Amino acid sequence: MxxxxxxxxxxxxxxxxxxxxxxxxxxxxxxxxxxxxxxxxxxxxxxxxxxxxxxxxxxxxxxxxxxxxxxxxxxxxxxxxxxxxxxxxxxxxxxxxxxxxxxxxxxxxxxxxxxxxxxxxxxxxxxxxxxxxxxxxxxxxTKTLAKLANHAAKKALLDPSGVCDLSDPAVRARVLPQVPVADVWGVGRRNAVRLSQLGVTTAADLRDLDPRLARQALTVIGERLVQELRGLSCLSLDRMPSPRRSVAVTRSFGQPVTEWDTMRQAVASHAARAAEKLRAEGMVAEALHVFVRTSRYRPGPACNDSVTVGLQPASADGFVLIAAAANAARRIWRDGVPFSKAGVILTGLRPADRVQADLLDTTDRAKAARLMAAVDAVNSALGRNTLVSAATLGHGWRMRQNNRSPSYTTRLADLPVARA
The missing domain is CATH 3.40.1170.60 (MutS, DNA mismatch repair protein, domain I)
Known part of the structure; x- marks a missing residue:
């Protein structure tokens, strides 16, 4: 077992x-x-x-x-x-x-x-x-029972040791009736409402539910949960993370942005960071999505707009993505609107060595790749943002971080000092 x-x-x-x-x-x-x-x-x-x-x-x-x-x-x-x-x-x-x-x-x-x-x-x-x-x-x-046991350990449902072992069915019989079904891994509050209509309110009720009814209520996931709660393992360890489907960089602004130059700087910075993430994983993107929005808490004109543009050929070049993001943001920009957040999302990800070349492309892609590799090497050795595109310069959009602690473990200047 x-x-x-x-x-x-x-x-x-x-x-x-x-x-x-x-x-x-x-x-x-x-x-x-x-x-x-x-x-x-x-x-x-x-x-x-x-x-x-x-x-x-x-x-x-x-x-x-x-x-x-x-x-x-x-x-x-x-x-x-x-x-x-x-x-x-x-x-x-x-x-x-x-x-x-x-x-x-x-x-x-x-x-x-x-x-x-x-x-x-x-x-x-x-x-x-x-x-x-x-x-x-x-x-x-099972993984579901291990997750539930961790919940029991945190809540001290059996003892305050910080450890809970649900390998013994007799122990499970004591714990499962104490756990609301909404707290079972994979259920959540919305599905808990649906299950309550079947009389299922606790983890024990879900364990005892007919698997066919669980499948009808929660698709195959529900049937799998019933089996896992009964001690039949249906989920194995995922030792290799699934490949990314997208890369997103989004930030709320420290103060409302009403000037185009400030928005352009923010979007350029997001695109540059997203490109950096792509290159770190050896990926390229086929499409770029930009969104801007206003705060729902602030009175005045509201805007929640977005636009998606294709990248041909697919790219992880920071300069290419910065230009594409700025052009996309300009299409949805509105003068005088106090924007509170913007983001760049890259989709259609694929390995960089599987890019279909464009016969009409006149850019020296090999040279551009070497430039990006050099930028990444410098930033890795000397710290992020040592080398940046001029398009990203500007701080009027930066987030509020009034109470940020030092980066104790990742910056030499912030290393803690012990004194005798």
Whole structure:
């Protein structure tokens, strides 16, 4: 029988901040989304104050001030690097691992000798000791049960150890009735409403549902969930990430953008960053999508517009994408409208070595590729944005990041200093 474990970091973004600010342990801490908009990570203390996931920051200003909440702007360079360190630590416990998200990984523990809860406790202890990140571990004979066990570990449905093992059917019989069906991996609130019409309100109810009814309600995914909750593994580890279907770079503005030059700079910067991501994966794009929008919270004229243009031949050249994005944005630009957000999305991705050449193309593509490789090499060695296109210069559109912490692990200037 297979054995899976799901290792999930607790309040991951907050935990990353606390690694370098241990004085924040036990205090209410929150991390905001891009542009300091909404809460995307909350400490247990902040949750206890009633702040919800996704709640806009402006709605909580009085509460934040009254309870002296420590609020951070998102620092994704730090969080991504800390995630890589956690995954590197987990690789020491199994050769078979699936990185499910920035703060979650599935481990194949099939064949591990000894008590599994003790092994999971060792995982938690080593990750905490090596990275400073607290985790919970859920164990089960299927990925769905491992995910549910992790939920039980976080909620301390059985005990406060941070580990829950659902390999034993008797233990599952105690836990599944306590878990709302909406909290089962793959269900969600909308499908939970549909299942409630069938009398299914808990994970135990879903386990006991006729698989044919589950298929009718939730397609084949529902039938698969029923089997997984019964202990029959239907989902294997995905060791190789699926190839990207698109690359998106979107940002909210620090202040409304009403000038075309500022919008052009923002869109150019997004296109350049998207092209950089493409080249890092050896891909090119066949189409480019640009959107602009106004804030739904601001009175006045509203606009939510977009345009898609083809790229012939497919490209990851930053200069080509910058020009295409600027031309596309100009087509949907409206003078005097206070835009709050813009984005560039690249689609139709394919490997760079599978591009169909254009007989009418007069550009020296090999020379352009060498230029992009040189730019990437410089930026890799000396830091991102050391070399940039002049079209991206300008800061009037930049996001608000008033409370961003240092990039402790990715910038030499931000390395923490220990003093005796």
């Amino acid at each position: 297979p054995v899976y474990a799901l290792v999930d970091a607790n309040n991951f973004y907050v935990s990353c901040e606390r690694v370098f600010r241990p004085d924040l342990e036990g205090l209410p801490v929150g991390v905001l989304s891009n542009n300091d908009g909404c809460f995307v990570s909350r400490s247990a203390e902040l949750k206890a104050l009633g702040v919800k996931m996704g709640q806009p920051f402006f709605e909580t200003r009085d509460l934040v001030r009254r309870h002296k909440v420590h609020v951070f702007s998102s620092n994704y360079a730090l969080y991504g690097d800390m995630s890589s360190r956690v995954v590197a630590c987990l690789h020491g416990f199994t050769p078979s691992l699936e990185v499910y998200s920035i703060d979650e990984s599935f481990l194949d523990l099939t064949g591990i000798g000894g008590p599994l809860p003790a092994y999971a406790a060792d995982i938690r202890a080593r990750v905490k000791r090596w990275t400073g990140i607290p985790t919970c571990v859920g164990i089960g004979p």
